[in-house]
Amino acid sequence: MRSDPLTGGLRLLAKRDGFLTGPRAASPRRVALDYLGQRADAFGLDEDDLAAFELSHGYTSESGATHLQWQQTYRGIPAFDEGLRANVAADGQLINIGGAPRPDLAVASTVPRIGAREALHTVARSAFARVPLGPAGPSRGPQRATRFDRGHRASLVLFGDPSRVRLGWRVLLWAGTEGVLDAVVDAGTGELLYRNDLTRNAAALAFDNHPGAPQGGVQTPKDFSAAWLSDPGRLIGPNAWVHSDPNDTHFEGTLPTATDEIPPTGGAWNYVQAPQAGLICPAVGCSWAATSGGSWMTNRRQAGTQLFYFVNLFHDHLRDAPGIGFGASSGSFEGSDPLYAQIDDGAGTGMGSLPDCSSVNNASMIVLPDGTPGLMETFLWTSGCGAAGVYDVNGADDASIVYHEYTHGLSLRLVTDPAGYGALNGPQSAAMGEGISDWYALDFLEAFGFQPDTSAPAEIRAAVYENAAARTQGFDCPVGESTGACPGTPTAGSGGYTYGDFGRILGSPEVHADGEIWVETLWDLRRALIGAHGASDGINRVRALITDGLRLSPAGPTFLDMRNAIVQADVNRGFGDRDLIWAVFAARGMGVNARTSADNDTHPVEDFTAPPPLPGPPPPGDETAPVISGFTMTAKRFRVGLDRTPQAAAKRRRRTPVGSEFRFRLSERAKVVITIERALPGQKVGRSCRPPSRRLRGRVRCTRYKKQGSITRSKRPAGRNAIDFSGRIGIRPLPRGRHRVTVSATDAAGNRSKRRRISFTIVRK
Template structure:
């Protein structure tokens, strides 16, 4: 669900001529149909983790989520010192990461790396909590040794011959036998027997294809054991998947021609997990291009000597890549789309410019390579572009494979000898509209990276001319190709124990874009193809496309407080280089991976300046290998520090800390997790190990009754489980709590949270004494975390999109209930967690699920009931246009006394109310197709 108007500035002159109805979260900007959209990544395990956090003291009836005792975690953490990390996964109760940033977990040893790691796990059962059966289920999947000699070990948990998906055990051991880190969040217990699957492999794949609006008709080609291979090179295999009721038998489906890895429940066919393997870029990177001051003149390259192409090859297919012109976008190398040599052993196809025909920004410095006004004009440079793309792929393959990066075959790189050479599709879709590309096949590029062993697919598109762009081709630009290729690097290195990419979080996705910018620019500057002097604002992304400008907001080399004229920034984030506190502010529409990725890219460029290109290449790459699943910026900062400990014995630690502290990622910076779109910045260096500690104590009471509240969690965001200590406590029966051992400082995300209560967040300064802080919290009787539930709802259920009816009572002002416009509106019934005398009912009518604000609820109706059978009309009216925040709805006298149920109806949208949806015209706004509300809350004392 979602509307294409999302992200479009709502001014009359800029509105689309018709609605792009039903694109889904994470859609490609500019796509016009459902089939062209990208489904948002989805992991049902996140719901389990959220439940564990929302109900930290509730009996969840699943021992696998039980957390290790605070004393056990504290004891081990204290033994690791002030820079020790023990990060417990809230869904499994096992460590997401155990590490020591200023040292190692163990001393040097001559034991085998696997034994060193497992001995450590067995020595700390109070923290890892693995049963004997869980330990016995571990099977070593990989012992990959990087170019620095560090062993990266991955164990998959296998029960009854079936592997566990995602959760497993990972460890990292230096060449001299020191344990760097343990991660992976394995399951504490595993099933004894798998039983039979009700859903067939073909049925699971069909469910996965349907889930993403796919059209794939690939057929099964081979079945070996529990693995069925299909004609698109994808496969389906049995896995265990963690759910709220424990591990369930499921099918992992890799659908290459749709670009997704999914997990389908083997009993019900329910989608449990969905991860796009495609990295889409509507604003891409390129720099070394035809006409560039350096690197803009064609030179001879020996493709055979490089090892990229066999001697006298008939087409562009070798060990590093197979490139063809997929102009009809059928994802197949049709005979007419292959490119052969221009002569015996020669691949000479000079670029023919279209400068005179196109005009505009076309010039010798920025040559146009096709004419969008002339059908089939792209054919002139079709072969030239394919050869150029093939050469770029070979160049960057070799660069990433060499030291100090070391993206080798063992690390999961892309080579034909392992069955996964890059499939490069030049001019993708150029002939999808009668000799021209349709709207879904211009101004873009992407890289679809399945797990190791399955070939990735890179699609390069033509570029349309505009006020700030030229009619060119992404395959002719070095840094757009290098950017896309780097998506393959990051998605092969930041993986779970099974080898699946875990870059689906908000901050993880932003780092994915930043790494792609950084590796491409680092290469071009290091090779002297682009310059980087002391002057800021020189390292620009997108010079060719923008005829000398950039497709980012400013240069990678913009320092904090750089002059505004050179590094203008954005109105939301301000001028100069960006800091962590700018997250979600770089782009006017909120968090966005390309925009927020600029923060990480600039930070890494600072790191490059501080320690040099080669050392940065080494540490940034090694950090990917040490990354926990779904990393935040702070997770990856810690990984870079850990990598320096391994590679350089920690010699660069102070410089690294200074770089990150300058960018707001200092010691007291906070992020709840990788999906936190509002992280808190801090500019502090780490405190000394012998720093005196402080304490926080106080009492929690209820807003409406004044009574003490027991069982609530008081915790420090970013420091509640892992780095900088486990600062967390649960209120006692009298509402009191105490947290001790706190390093003095200012903490901006200290929160009180518990089942059914709205979270309260404060900024607290802690000194070496004892600070008293009392809290007043408010119970939301509708909240699902406190026992509220959805009894029924009309309209389609968009739960798989993250905006089903239950999102209406999840205490979030971001996620919400999305539905379709209907003549009688759409209704849901909420059962409250108890009978209440309502003092206030609050509704946030704002749009959700990617829709523009016209989908916000306009006309509404509220009814209340004591028993869920007899209803009273409590309120009705219209939210004025532009109402997109929590709004108090006054109830009629007596209709809020002792109620147990609320029935809420969205009657119209604000777009309909504004007259934006005439019946005789195609829908132009989200509110003509979808109607949404974000949250409903009920407050008051118990009846």
């Protein structure tokens, strides 16, 4: 159980080694909402709060689990990052639930004092970006959703902090070289409340790896089938549209010119890479020359062909690979929202048809909510802007870079806020996003034989083709490695990194460096599962665990949240690898006693302890449910006492001076749960009893019950039992009036008794 520091609501409720509920033949939506309704007090919610949730997204993944997300709203305006997430197994068991919904979400007025255009200008000024907004379309709905001609958007949201909720404009601003900005501006004062850059950096002939690689380093014939190619005259299809963007002017809402398209020659894209004489070159030769204006044009069509091959191949892999299943229902890039992939981004932004130094040695991926195309930008690489030793090559020719960027699309579509925006933005979650992208890229290359992984350390690396120090060491560096192959850094030391190295690898937090902790851990898990189950089954398992972990994760996860989600994925899949998974994470400092406060915690506390093995299953054959009899209370009309009633305890407390006592008999030893509900007036609507309102005036009266809390007593003995009750749930007194109490018992085998129920009344002191 984790609480959110902003809302105080439950961020995540889960069992690491099991499910929250048993199997149930009901819809996943009903399973989740019924559980929430029965435990609304634990979330701090009332019936009005529950009625304000709007289902925004739901899909069923390869494991059979259904993944649901609701927005929390007030008068049709959604909360910025409060909502509800739930994951339900194929048999109706609830895996986890959370999202930190805010109790009594409301604002004094839903009318903004500043308009959408002014909010956009505020965000542009904050980033020192000169951005033309263009004309605005009409505002729509309670959110006053407004789109501008150049792709900018603005709509009303409710933005909460620990003390209050404010009406704000959520802005999406295409800010040119400053990135794509997701921001919130106070709709009353114009104050900037939040800002995040959504940009994530980092028949034809094509390479399978990169030019000159020992495996996959030679261009070979490829078939661009109808499933990839929908226009015989350019590189466009259901999954991707590849073109060049040398002036860095293409963004949402703008289209490439004819000269930016990549046409075939003689009906095919058989463009052979022509070596260039660059500043520093790999053995196979450079693909452009940083000292020769326009030299990148020589291999422009070849690079576009290569990128088209990479993105389509990886799209199909993520969709079809056992364990991953990133298809249309999960938010993949296809159909109405394909990937726009650009080569030579910014290649002509400098003097003499050369790139300026802000347009080299990078790659990026911009991911917006499902339904909007993604944008991948690949750049030229060179040592000419101060990056010593980097070759004059094109990043579009390197599978490790292209697959890394594409995986940002997967992770940012699976871990989202209630509005569908990617929710890997804090120091820890963003570092995991980088590590996850590295892992999926190298996992693919290793599995298909393009990146061998032997027992030697430091073989698994990215950006080898560019000769760039993109990472400090290989992803397969074991903890304690001392041969020199894994040098680490002066601030973190040598060998594989652990959780305690977070923020220390480069001397301060940096997402790519801190992401090395995560990718090294995941590579350990991959090797361990291959060792336990063989290459084929082991790879399928680790892909399933990591992908399902993303689906089960809360928004803004910490390393420990994602560790727990991977353990839960193992439980849901029934793999039985729980102890192996814990051993891997414990070895990297993410043991059972590791601690962190939140996603923005840059000083987590590591621990190397694995939890004890789970106890064995109960003795077979016990299918007899416990029986509760003689359930009564010593007083059914009483005042609230001064003493607290513990919500969970094994020992019996002394009798309260005022209050009552629950009495009953058990047929066998069992855990007892006593649930207390308050009786409230209501009016009938169909089969339900709703709170009274003007709209329902004249309806038949009824009694509805609102849960106040529960009391748990573990290992109650067979025979007579007595439990003191002061009229309080913990320290909170019950309100005056009529209540009902329900008792149930569950034995060690999981058999549950029939419920017993009686009523009582709390009176004035």
